[in-house]
Amino acid sequence: xxxxxxxxxxxxxxxxxxxxxxxxxxxxxxxxxxxxxxxxxxxxxxxxxxxxxxxxxxxxxxxxxxxxxxxxxxxxxxxxxxxxxxxxxxxxxxxxxxxxxxxxxxxxxxxxxxxxxxxxxxxxxxxxxxxxxxxxxxxxxxxxxxxxxxxxxxxxxxxxxxxxxxxxxxxxxxxxxxxxxxxxxxxxxxxxxxxxxxxxxxxxxxxxxxxxxxxxxxxxxxxxxxxxxxxxxxxxxxxxxxxxxxxxxxxxxxxxxxxxxxxxxxxxxxxx
Numbered sequence: 001x002x003x004x005x006x007x008x009x010x011x012x013x014x015x016x017x018x019x020x021x022x023x024x025x026x027x028x029x030x031x032x033x034x035x036x037x038x039x040x041x042x043x044x045x046x047x048x049x050x051x052x053x054x055x056x057x058x059x060x061x062x063x064x065x066x067x068x069x070x071x072x073x074x075x076x077x078x079x080x081x082x083x084x085x086x087x088x089x090x091x092x093x094x095x096x097x098x099x100x101x102x103x104x105x106x107x108x109x110x111x112x113x114x115x116x117x118x119x120x121x122x123x124x125x126x127x128x129x130x131x132x133x134x135x136x137x138x139x140x141x142x143x144x145x146x147x148x149x150x151x152x153x154x155x156x157x158x159x160x161x162x163x164x165x166x167x168x169x170x171x172x173x174x175x176x177x178x179x180x181x182x183x184x185x186x187x188x189x190x191x192x193x194x195x196x197x198x199x200x201x202x203x204x205x206x207x208x209x210x211x212x213x214x215x216x217x218x219x220x221x222x223x224x225x226x227x228x229x230x231x232x233x234x235x236x237x238x239x240x241x242x243x244x245x246x247x248x249x250x251x252x253x254x255x256x257x258x259x260x261x262x263x264x265x266x267x268x269x270x271x272x
Contacts, residue, residue, distance in 0.1 A: 026270050027257035029138055030054030030063040031239060032079060035261030044086055044106035046077050047116045048127070055135050058263040062136025062170070064239075067121055071147050073157055074098035075121035081144055087118065094147045121161055129166045138172040138215075138237075138259070140195070141180060155183025162190065178209040185210065193237065198222050206234060215239065215259070218250050230254040244269065 033050030034043055043050035046065050054060045066079040071094055083089040083096075089104035098120070106116045128137060141158070145151060158180070162168060168190060175181055176195040185192060192211045196202030197220035206214055206229065213235030226236055239259035241247050247269045252258075260266035 024271060026252050026255055027061040027136065028263075028266050028270055029136065029237070029257055029259045030058070030060045030263060031259045031261050032065060033063050034263060036079075037242070037261045044116065046079055046118075047106050048119060049116055051127075051132075054263060055132055058267060060135075060263060060267075061257070062138065064138040064140055064174075064259045065124070066140045066142055068093055068142035068144060069147055069149075069154060069157075070098045070101060071095055072097040073147065073149050073154070075158070075161060076101055077119050077121060077124050079142070081142075094144050122164070125161065125164050129164075133166060134170070136170045136172070136257075138174055138193070141173065141175040141177075143175055143177040143180070145177070145180070151177075151179050152183045152186075155180055156187060158184055159187035162188070172212075174215050178205045178211065181211055182209045193235065198225055198236070200225065203229060207232070213237065213256065218246065221250070223251070226254050241266075 032045030033047065033054045034045070036045050043053060051063050051065065054063050065077055067075055068078055069075055076093070076098070078093060080086060081092060083091050083093060083101070083104055086107055087104040088107065089101065093101070101118060104118045106118065145154060162171070165171060172191045172193055173181060173184060174193040174195050178194055181192040181194065184190060193213045193215050194202060194206050194211050195215045196205065198214055198216040199220070199222060202214055202216070203225050214229065215237045217240040218238040219240060221238065229236055235256040236254060237257045237259060238250060238255055241250070241258065242261060244265060247265070258266065258270070
């Protein structure tokens with residue numbers, strides 16, 4: 001009985017193995033700014049207040065923000081497909097023209113107050129140039145491309161917008177559609193990341209389309225494929241961790257960055 005108990009404890013410890021990290025080696029990106037944690041979220045994701053809180057107050061290395069096309073080929077900073085999910089407006093984003101969205105206000109957390117408008121991608125570029133040029137921005141291009149433009153044309157539109165940045169050294173472009181990343185890189189070389197499970201198909205697309213790395217849910221990792229990407233000078237970014245247990249479940253030796261929804265927990269784990 002005693003031997004069985006010892007074996008049980010040993011197996012339990014192995015299963016709960018903690019991956020130690022070297023502090024300040026993993027970059028922290030706020031997911032939509034301060035994150036999508038609706039229980040604790042003070043600001044609407046992708047709002048200027050959320051981005052500012054993450055970068056200026058918590059001093060995160062950067063933020064991931066969502067960019068999507070409107071029907072007329074413009075770009076806004078917004079996550080959901082439908083406006084009514086988080087604003088006082090209604091409608092499918094890619095069925096509306098840009099001027100139909102400009103007066104849409106985010107719903108304030110825990111109340112029906114509306115204080116911040118959805119901003120254009122042009123406005124975000126101005127803020128990056130003037131306030132956050134030393135911070136990292138990962139621009140997640142939402143792939144709801146059901147608009148009257150071909151993907152190659154969308155790549156051209158996006159490239160024209162990005163050329164307004166004073167520098168693209170701290171800019172990453174991510175999408176789960178490798179075709180628009182390829183169309184973008186045909187114009188200029190950007191740091192492009194595929195949003196995908198870290199499996200053989202995702203890794204194959206990273207190499208096939210000449211991308212710089214992969215953004216994957218922490219539950220969809222493969223250590224062998226991760227090492228293959230790192231050995232080929234590709235980057236790996238993970239997202240989806242919520243609890244301290246989630247953070248401890250990942251071996252960060254080869255991880256470039258994390259996209260987080262709880263800055264307090266993340267800063268405590270990765271910095272102190």
